[in-house]
Amino acid sequence: MPIDTSVTLTAQPAPDALLLAFPFDADLAPDAPDLPVPVAGLLAHHEAKGEAGEIVEAPFARGETVGRVLFYGIGDGGAAALRKAGAAVARRAKGRPALSVVLPQGAGQVSALVEGALLATYAFRIGESRTKPVAAVEFVTAAEGAAEGVRRGETIARAVAVARDLANTPSSTKNPAWLAERAGERGVAVRVWDEDALKADGFGGILAVGQGSTQESRLIQLSYEPEDHDGRHVVLVGKGITFDSGGLSLKPTDNMKLQKTDMAGGAVVIAVLGALRELGVRARVTGLVAAAENMPSGTAQRPSDVITHYGGRTVEVLNTDAEGRLVLADALAYADAELDPDLVVDIATLTGAITVALGRSVGAIYANDDDLAAALVDAGGASGDPLWRMPLIDDYAPALESAVADLANVESGGTYGAGSITAALFLREFAGKRAWAHLDIAGVGRSMADEGVLSKGATGFGVRLLLEWLTRRS
Numbered sequence: 226m227p228i229d230t231s232v233t234l235t236a237q238p239a240p241d242a243l244l245l246a247f248p249f250d251a252d253l254a255p256d257a258p259d260l261p262v263p264v265a266g267l268l269a270h271h272e273a274k275g276e277a278g279e280i281v282e283a284p285f286a287r288g289e290t291v292g293r294v295l296f297y298g299i300g301d302g303g304a305a306a307l308r309k310a311g312a313a314v315a316r317r318a319k320g321r322p323a324l325s326v327v328l329p330q331g332a333g334q335v336s337a338l339v340e341g342a343l344l345a346t347y348a349f350r351i352g353e354s355r356t357k358p359v360a361a362v363e364f365v366t367a368a369e370g371a372a373e374g375v376r377r378g379e380t381i382a383r384a385v386a387v388a389r390d391l392a393n394t395p396s397s398t399k400n401p402a403w404l405a406e407r408a409g410e411r412g413v414a415v416r417v418w419d420e421d422a423l424k425a426d427g428f429g430g431i432l433a434v435g436q437g438s439t440q441e442s443r444l445i446q447l448s449y450e451p452e453d454h455d456g457r458h459v460v461l462v463g464k465g466i467t468f469d470s471g472g473l474s475l476k477p478t479d480n481m482k483l484q485k486t487d488m489a490g491g492a493v494v495i496a497v498l499g500a501l502r503e504l505g506v507r508a509r510v511t512g513l514v515a516a517a518e519n520m521p522s523g524t525a526q527r528p529s530d531v532i533t534h535y536g537g538r539t540v541e542v543l544n545t546d547a548e549g550r551l552v553l554a555d556a557l558a559y560a561d562a563e564l565d566p567d568l569v570v571d572i573a574t575l576t577g578a579i580t581v582a583l584g585r586s587v588g589a590i591y592a593n594d595d596d597l598a599a600a601l602v603d604a605g606g607a608s609g610d611p612l613w614r615m616p617l618i619d620d621y622a623p624a625l626e627s628a629v630a631d632l633a634n635v636e637s638g639g640t641y642g643a644g645s646i647t648a649a650l651f652l653r654e655f656a657g658k659r660a661w662a663h664l665d666i667a668g669v670g671r672s673m674a675d676e677g678v679l680s681k682g683a684t685g686f687g688v689r690l691l692l693e694w695l696t697r698r699s
Contacts, residue, residue, distance in 0.1 A: 339378030437525025
């Protein structure tokens with residue numbers, strides 16, 4: 226569900242506020258609530274250190290009622306610390322009608338605290354929620370420029386929530402056609418290829434992956450072109466597998482339970498395109514989402530089938546559970562041949578191997594351009610979606626050789642291993658000679674617990690880093 230918590234900005238807390246949050250070192254205003262003990266003594270009693278996310282709570286009298294003050298630590302005052310602080314405060318306010326948050330003095334990244342607070346209110350549930358997030362948050366500051374920071378933080382958080390919603394939606398509802406309909410709601414121009422159009426234009430990878438399902442495949446193109454376009458063109462490509470059973474190379478049941486989120490990369494692309502205008506991005510951006518459902522049936526593709534991708538490259542399918550690269554290959558080849566972008570970035574929950582390599586806190590980036598890689602890594606660190614650059618090892622390319630086609634979709638002999646690297650090498654074959662980066666978010670695309678800015682389920686990883694990168698380029 227979208228973030229339901231409303232946001233306002235004011236110079237003074239509401240006079241009847243019953244839940245207020247102050248940073249540890251705040252100079253309390255003369256009209257601040259009277260506490261039963263001095264603030265300094267209260268913090269000393271709790272041995273408070275002011276670390277990001279640390280909270281000390283105290284009651285105060287408000288007429289005949291009792292309110293609560295939350296003193297929150299902001300650590301070093303950097304963006305990561307402020308996101309953590311905002312999330313901690315918002316989680317403490319669960320179920321409350323309102324929360325007033327006095328923003329830190331001199332904190333240069335108001336947007337990060339706002340973003341953290343709103344992301345922590347996100348939850349996805351079908352049916353009545355057991356607990357509800359705080360209904361309204363009032364951010365309090367008189368600092369110049371704070372309104373822009375609050376607006377940016379709210380815009381980014383709500384974009385992340387869009388991506389989470391799309392990925393968390395059960396596949397009993399979500400199919401490629403449904404995903405295309407949701408893309409059409411993001412306020413940008415949308416073009417959709419149905420199966421007849423995919424066949425006519427030669428998108429063999431998308432069609433092959435989806436041929437075992439009763440749900441028809443789609444290619445979704447979203448186009449953002451600002452009025453003050455700066456001449457640059459970026460293409461974002463997202464994997465949109467709305468459910469991945471593995472096909473005839475069937476996954477174990479436990480691995481299959483999470484596969485409604487296998488279109489998380491496509492969700493990120495849809496969410497990012499919908500936020501660009503509000504953030505003033507001046508580059509032209511095209512989003513491509515290659516959407517299919519990978520199911521076993523009498524019509525499913527078989528191991529050893531050979532498919533022809535957009536542009537004519539042939540691929541021997543040795544494992545039908547390596548399907549994400551097949552749909553992405555079509556979209557990358559189309560972008561290279563038809564869209565003439567300056568840069569291409571694809572994002573996908575692509576390989577279990579990257580989860581083994583990097584765990585669930587850091588995403589992987591592969592790139593054929595050092596400047597592009599450095600810019601994305603820097604944007605990831607600043608935004609809270611961290612990336613680690615992985616190598617494109619050319620010596621591993623023979624892993625993708627096929628005796629009957631131009632390429633195989635996986636290694637057959639087990640000589641090389643490195644499944645995430647060889648998957649990236651496969652995608653590189655379709656990206657052309659232009660600057661390209663591949664983000665493998667299989668480990669970071671899902672969270673197993675409610676913690677900090679994350680809620681159990683889809684994380685929306687990639688939305689914040691791509692918006693940070695694109696706004697910096699503007």
